[in-house]
Amino acid sequence: MIIVLKPNTTEEGIQRVVKRIKELGLDAMVSRGMMRTIIGVIGEEDRIRIQPLEAIPGVEHVMPVLAPYKMASREFQPEDTVVRVGQAEFGGAGVSVIAGPCAVESRDQLFAIAEAVSKGGAVALRGGAFKPRTSPYSFQGLGEEGLNYLKECRERFGLPIVTEVVDTRHVEMVARYADVLQIGARNMQNFSLITEAGRTGKPILLKRGMSATVKDLLMSAEYILTQGNSNVILCERGIKTFEDGTRNTVDISAIPALRLASHLPVIVDPSHGTGRRELIAPLARAAVAAGANGIMVEVHHCPEKALCDGPQALLPTDFAEMMDEVTIIAEAMGKTVSRMPKTGRKETASR
Amino acid sequence: MIIVLKPNTTEEGIQRVVKRIKELGLDAMVSRGMMRTIIGVIGEEDRIRIQPLEAIPGVEHVMPVLAPYKMASREFQPEDTVVRVGQAEFGGAGVSVIAGPCAVESRDQLFAIAEAVSKGGAVALRGGAFKPRTSPYSFQGLGEEGLNYLKECRERFGLPIVTEVVDTRHVEMVARYADVLQIGARNMQNFSLITEAGRTGKPILLKRGMSATVKDLLMSAEYILTQGNSNVILCERGIKTFEDGTRNTVDISAIPALRLASHLPVIVDPSHGTGRRELIAPLARAAVAAGANGIMVEVHHCPEKALCDGPQALLPTDFAEMMDEVTIIAEAMGKTVSRMPKTGRKETASR
Amino acid sequence: MIIVLKPNTTEEGIQRVVKRIKELGLDAMVSRGMMRTIIGVIGEEDRIRIQPLEAIPGVEHVMPVLAPYKMASREFQPEDTVVRVGQAEFGGAGVSVIAGPCAVESRDQLFAIAEAVSKGGAVALRGGAFKPRTSPYSFQGLGEEGLNYLKECRERFGLPIVTEVVDTRHVEMVARYADVLQIGARNMQNFSLITEAGRTGKPILLKRGMSATVKDLLMSAEYILTQGNSNVILCERGIKTFEDGTRNTVDISAIPALRLASHLPVIVDPSHGTGRRELIAPLARAAVAAGANGIMVEVHHCPEKALCDGPQALLPTDFAEMMDEVTIIAEAMGKTVSRMPKTGRKETASR
């Protein structure tokens, strides 16, 4: 940590700051420049991080030197984390695709879509039973009934289930049904929820908040890791910008930035990220080319009747096409797109 | 709702959309322009809102005509809502100030600050017992112990308590202690939490999310109002922008925009909004000049020892000065700054 | 300047960086922490600023300690700069209001509006003869013909003229007519233009770019100051954010932030900043309460016929009302709103 003092800070002022640092069991190294005095703090930076040193009179600003996350960092763990979900893997040599409807709307709808995405090559089925909706008048999900349909689909198609949890009171119940607990963008900093979800030990798919930095996302992952759960899949799903031609702006640079800073797998959700069906496949290709470990997309057999987010869902035929395109890019990257074999065992596709 | 069709949509395509609208019990009015065909939807727009019409082939985009919130709108209730908190009011002719530490750190700390803000003219005491912190290594709050200190302060100084709730499982407990339940920016779209908080019937202080639009904030208020609880205080606390000289950018225009669109009271939190102590008073003055119904600020008797957000807290003397400045602006606006009398009954200050 | 090295940098790597710093005539102070080695650079920071030290192998990041502007800073000049424009002043004890149409559309239009704003209390007339418009099909201004009308209005109403220059080739000509050269938001970083405008010695009204930070604005001011022209008026006019209910988001905190960092006067343009007529007066009040030295607004006698930006223009009666409101807030702040007397000499209004 580096502490920059205001111009004209007196020697007494300097010593006051130094004393405070030493009280915290750290060492201070004073560097008197022509324009400013700077104090380098030596020791365990975290001990000082929680102290608002900027509030000390004479301090102009405090610059942390280290990343504020630890367990999520590459420095802590140089090798990639591989999260296993059923027979699929996130973080290894493959590219894994999760697909399904935005919301579980009915048993028939879910079965039709699950069949399509299973055939199309998805390794996991997504579908929300609890939907966080901006409007209280919008469809809020089927709740436990929806979870039951998801469970039936797992049994029928052999696809592990990814589903969102939105309330600490539901974590235990959702965890009984789900293979992966999804934390939505709006809940990325719902620290009670992510802590509780982390405690289940289940893989957590953690979506980046719409206004969260890459660093914020890793801090939220850190909450889960500190619960002893290292099965965290990070998901870039678009951030808020002034651009109004897309629902959000997918931050593709977050993929390599996260891969460099952390050992956790990174997937991309181009459906929510763009909100426009015609942009999903190009962004899925770009994500894989930038090094993503997977893709999550919305598929609906009849988007215009979808109760939620119809315009950003792919038709089953679009999905199959996207899978082909993603496969070609993955292979160019020296990777393979993971596929579920008909027998139920996963194997690696080659086109 | 207005539906714009893609160029060169066939007559059959047009009729398909019209048929769909009529199936929903609404009427459609087709307008054939030189460049585009447009369909105006007549009837209850909400019936169609949940249908993703943009997913129908041939539809280019769908433009809602009405605001998506109802009970929160001025059209629904033209007169101002006045939320009563103890003897204080938010939304009437006065300007009410809430003050206190970011977090409750100890009994002594809270009593010292409560006394200072009580003397300084605050009408309610804020202080977090549950703190949503970006880092799992940061101080997370004292929990119920902190709530007890807050309760003691209410008894001692006659100040109603504003405190944050972050977990649906805690809502009932926090509501036993608090006069106002605060929903933090990170939880503005934690719909389970706001619904549960709304159900208590207690006044809710709803902070705008860092990346939420004015419309999003009103949609979250709508969640609370639909629970039969109209005691909602909206709070502008800064939004995320590219500007890096302040923690966030306080959107002062949101104050008149919210006051025009809604009947709910609006307060401003310049502490979180700027993150810089020297900008708090200017922003508090600006907020009142723009029509805010109140101000919420952080006060700490020793900011450099604060366990949370020290640099943005005012010293008790700064607070007194800010109160004087806010009082002058309020009076210029023909308003008064509400004060708690020594006897415990609220009256109106005149300088 | 502080240089943070990557973890595990060898002693040789450290010495390489130190050598490079010494070659530049500066001194280096090495601080070896547990996690990172940090090098403080002592001497004239500017000498090193233009060197991309971040490109040296082993360097993780470089943190400048000082603000990159000098002549624009309060450290360079502690007392306020007062810019004189005709008989008006920007930066002194008063609040000065500039008003007029967005664009000069015709002689009649300009005279009608000039008369109204003169009566209403503006101390300068704004009006664009050259309009930077997003669309090539929009009205681009009357050019020199418009400048002539502005000149006539100055003679008739005694109001100094503020008008925009958009092309280096026009600077000399526009300077012959104008009392203040306006640099629009889109040209804030058109460094050729601001340098050329600065060279005229005329007062420059420099608008903040839509995506410029406070620091960027001061850097652009620095360009003008280094031309020997200290007559710079800074103008906050709204920044781009994700909020879509207003045209831009007026950053009111930029006013005190600029006033603390710089000696230059700061005014606010709530017309462009909000794009909504009903928000102009509240934002003008807020700006003055936050410490602005002036306000610039658009006034049009018939906004619906305005060739440019009609929805954000005030009617003359709205303008008079806004002036009353601004006067009340200014007086509460211990300031006065400057007025032009009928005799043509400026005096100070008292309500």
Added chain:
Amino acid sequence: MIIVLKPNTTEEGIQRVVKRIKELGLDAMVSRGMMRTIIGVIGEEDRIRIQPLEAIPGVEHVMPVLAPYKMASREFQPEDTVVRVGQAEFGGAGVSVIAGPCAVESRDQLFAIAEAVSKGGAVALRGGAFKPRTSPYSFQGLGEEGLNYLKECRERFGLPIVTEVVDTRHVEMVARYADVLQIGARNMQNFSLITEAGRTGKPILLKRGMSATVKDLLMSAEYILTQGNSNVILCERGIKTFEDGTRNTVDISAIPALRLASHLPVIVDPSHGTGRRELIAPLARAAVAAGANGIMVEVHHCPEKALCDGPQALLPTDFAEMMDEVTIIAEAMGKTVSRMPKTGRKETASR
């Protein structure tokens, strides 16, 4: 164009708006809904676009139906524009790479880098002789001397020259040296400059402004197209967001969005877009996977001595590696990366 009236607008108010539309030679179609009256405008929308209808009393908002650009749109020209630059092409079946230093610093530097990028497979040489720099104290470019070095390099290596023009007064001179005139992000809305540059008939490389939407970029392209110059190459180079881990956020979705909306070629500049050397190749791959027609990158043989933007420049070896990676992705997309043959004639590489 669709005009939504305020609630409770009287019949007289409706007729006033209709009258105004008919005065403009257009037809109006009134649609009276339960909540709002809506007026559809039939005819040439552009005629009405310049009229601020929102300023008419009773009008709540005006929604344009058509894109505001014409000549830049796919509707206007369905087939791709191919811009020829020397023997290279932008917009056809290939992927073309422009490379070179940020700034021309010296004859030796430019020759060394030109040789490297020529060998590495670039089809054009970039290098700034006029540099728009945030600080007046930063290196501003060598001016015409730099243009001469660029010209020499073209003769020596057969590479066409891409160089920035920043001042209308220099357009003619720069056009004498350059094969492509670059308009920088800060000048995207410097309409005088882009008009003047457009008039030369030379290919224009138009960079997206840091806070410009996709629509804004196409509007600026429209300025050039209306000068009779259709040789416009659009360049995505990152937009401003709150994310602080990268210099800007490259908006990869802008590539397919621009390709769908317009016939103009689109390239991506991952150097400025990320500001981090290690993110350049992943973003270049992503850009090509998303459908970009080319890439522009900064290459420097000694980034730590670069006078401008060193940290974001590739070393010649990094560049060669990036070219290999881009080639692989291009081939996966069924495209080829254009290469300059040693004889000076362009041919298509196959790896």
